Amino acid sequence: MDHNDKAPLTVIDKLRRFCYIGKHDEPVYVPTTFDLTAKFIYEGLHSLCREASGSEMLDCLSSVLAASNAEHLPRTDESMLVLAVYLSSKKDEKERTLVRAHFPSLVRADHDLFLFVKLTKEIQKLRNLRSPLSHTVCKAVIAWYREQPLDRLLHMWSVASEAVREEHRSLLYRCHYTDKEFDAQIKAALSLFFTRPADILKWPTALSPVMSCKSIIMGIAKVRLVNSAKDALPLISEHSLSYEHVPRNVVKSSELVTALLPTMSYEHLFHSFPKFRRFYMPHKFTNSDYVRQLFDEAKLRASNMQPIRFLLKGKREANAKWLRGVNRPPCSRTHNLMQSLLKKSFGLNKPLGLRIHVTLNLESTYLRKSLNGRWRSIGYLDTIVALSFGYYKSEEQVDVHYWANKEGQLKKLNWTKEMSMDEAKDDCEAVEVSKSKQSLLSILDSALMDKNNTYDLFLVLVPAATRGNPHNSANELVDKLDKYRDVFHVDSKFVIVSLRQQHGSMKYGNKRRENILELCNLSELTPNIINAFALGKFQ
Known part of the structure; x- marks a missing residue:
């Protein structure tokens, strides 16, 4: 844009602003709970979506949700609401179909898909419609599953908790997936979400198209059936499983944490504190491999984590009620470690x-x-x-x-x-x-x-x-x-x-x-x- 250009604020400018700060009518960001505000901003968004053509909406959302823009977009919640409003309420079928055709490329993760569906249901209620999902949305969801690469679908299943797998099952049933045509390998991958770990070990016929991945699938099924870190360790080593593959209720020992550390991103390390602290003796935690990974300068630099996150994390954990129970680490220690990380993080962004x-x-x-x-x-x-x-x-x-x-x-x-x-x-x-x-x-x-x-x-x-x-x-x-x-x-x-x-x-x-x-x-x-x-x- 020319620096002298006092350009008018277009409909797409307002929608793009909403995707970043959750407001389209003024350039003011106020932290708030997204779920509580969705119903209050529907009418304004609906009005903007009514004015936007399919190609304009597609250009807007494609640029905002592009993988190359991930480090700049604060979160995808607002973008999913814009997409939900457009596909649920746009009257022009041609424009709606144009955006729907690109749905699989706009929604890049299953948690975004679930959020989109949740918001769509809210919009249907606001419009006083009985069906929780419109035909357009059901078609978009089926296309999303159908067009996922096989390795991505298998990865989704491999890292999904039981609650997430249930969400996949519920959504597929809601969209009548059994009546739809899928590639044999994609259908086999989807069947994993419906198969219990114990039944996967019997390797039913439905899984034959993904026979090439049998070893890792069996390994993940086995680790989901164990109840202790001791039993999980040999399975992790045998099948080269990562931190994402291991159920969180099994991660209960410092030995298991040490085995998983090489597979953990800095976000994993950051969010695992202070939970992982409980697995170490107090005098050993400071010199543990886990803490060394947290303070590793190369990892810190690669994560591009802003200093303010360490400040907020330290205060949040220090104030958490569960830290004040019996045998919990003192709040001051939690605060001090995050303070040290805060001081180290400056200049690494x-x-x-x-x-x-x-x-x-x-x-x-x-x-x-x-x-x-x-x-x-x-x-x-x-x-x-x-x-x-x-x-x-x-x-x-x-x-x-x-x-x-x-x-x-x-x-x-x-x-x-x-x-x-x-x-x-x-x-x-x-x-x-x-x-x-x-x-x-x-x-x-x-x-x-x-x-x-x-x-x-x-x-x-x-x-x-x-x-x-x-x-x-x-x-x-x-x-x-x-x-x-x-x-x-x-x-x-x-x-x-x-x-x-x-x-x-x-x-x-x-x-x-x-x-x-x-x-x-x-x-x-x-x-x-x-x-x-x-x-x-x-x-």
């Missing part, structure tokens, strides 16, 4: 390649406070350092400023690339700002006078952006950003993070691309959304 201007509110009053809502146990200072220092250490050009006085003067923090997180935090406290004028416009005024630096992203971290925006409107900020983009010929974005606020701080326009985004409070998705917006993935 994949750079965006952007020039970033960061502005912080460092008033001493706020530095002593915590966030509101779900994360009220997390300090405001800890949060702004986790977010801003993460960008500072990973990106080549990041300038970090703060409002220094009541006149709203911006000063630069004396951070260096060699600093640790604790040193960066101390530097924030050392400036001792008693009171400042938090002006969003002053950020762009200062940048306009700086002829030596040009910025692609303005990132503002404040307790609440209700301060510093005249007339509770984004109009002046939009005009000032337009001026900056015109003067420096750059496609700059402006992102505000209101960390102690649960709602948008001002009124935004809904007619044109304003290049401004506001995020309220905090979630694990916050950095992903900032990055996606900064890279122009949505408006």
Whole structure:
């Protein structure tokens, strides 16, 4: 897009925005429970889908749900709702059929398929229809199973828990799969979902088309029948099974964890803490292979895990009630390990390649406070350092400023690339700002006078952006950003993070691309959304 182009906000722009932040009418992200909001936004989405043609919808969802975009899309929930609304309620059969034909390529995992079906059922209820799934949706589901590669279907079965296998069975029955034609190997793979592990060991005739995979299928069936880690170990070794293949109720010993570690992704390692801690003696856990894998720099770098996730994980586990039971590890140990991982993670994220201007509110009053809502146990200072220092250490050009006085003067923090997180935090406290004028416009005024630096992203971290925006409107900020983009010929974005606020701080326009985004409070998705917006993935 041309940096001078004040383009109108199209229907597809609004739908794409919804796929990233769950809102189409304003550029404001508020962490919320997706299931609770779906029914309240159906009418707005239905109206947008009614205006979108099949080819437009296909282009939108194909780009959003592409495998190459996975690292930028915070989650697929919103995209599945858009797809569900379109296929369930679009009246033009030709347009609906066009999108349905690409359903197997849009829905890339079975958990997305189940979510799509769940949302479709909700939409059918909202439309007062008796059938939980329309004919269009049933055709799409059958096509999804029919077009899956054999190895992917077998992998789905091999890593599925009993609950997931039951979901597959229920969905296939609902769509009358027995009346449909399938390739012999695909039909055999589907029959695995309906066959008990004990019966698989008898190798029924229905499984003959997948005879080439008999050894691994039998191994997985055997491991599902054992009840102890001791019995599972030889099966894992014999059939080269991975962590995903082993039922979670069997993973009960440090020996089994050690055997599975080479097959675990960093996400597996991360989510297994602190459960795995229980399998080690307290004095042996710190030096265990599991902890060494968690702190492995190469794995950390490859995972591209944002520092904020370690901060939230430490607080979540430390506050969990089940950690306070008998023979549970002390909360402080859980917090300390995640704190160590947090400190190590800075500088290991994949750079965006952007020039970033960061502005912080460092008033001493706020530095002593915590966030509101779900994360009220997390300090405001800890949060702004986790977010801003993460960008500072990973990106080549990041300038970090703060409002220094009541006149709203911006000063630069004396951070260096060699600093640790604790040193960066101390530097924030050392400036001792008693009171400042938090002006969003002053950020762009200062940048306009700086002829030596040009910025692609303005990132503002404040307790609440209700301060510093005249007339509770984004109009002046939009005009000032337009001026900056015109003067420096750059496609700059402006992102505000209101960390102690649960709602948008001002009124935004809904007619044109304003290049401004506001995020309220905090979630694990916050950095992903900032990055996606900064890279122009949505408006």
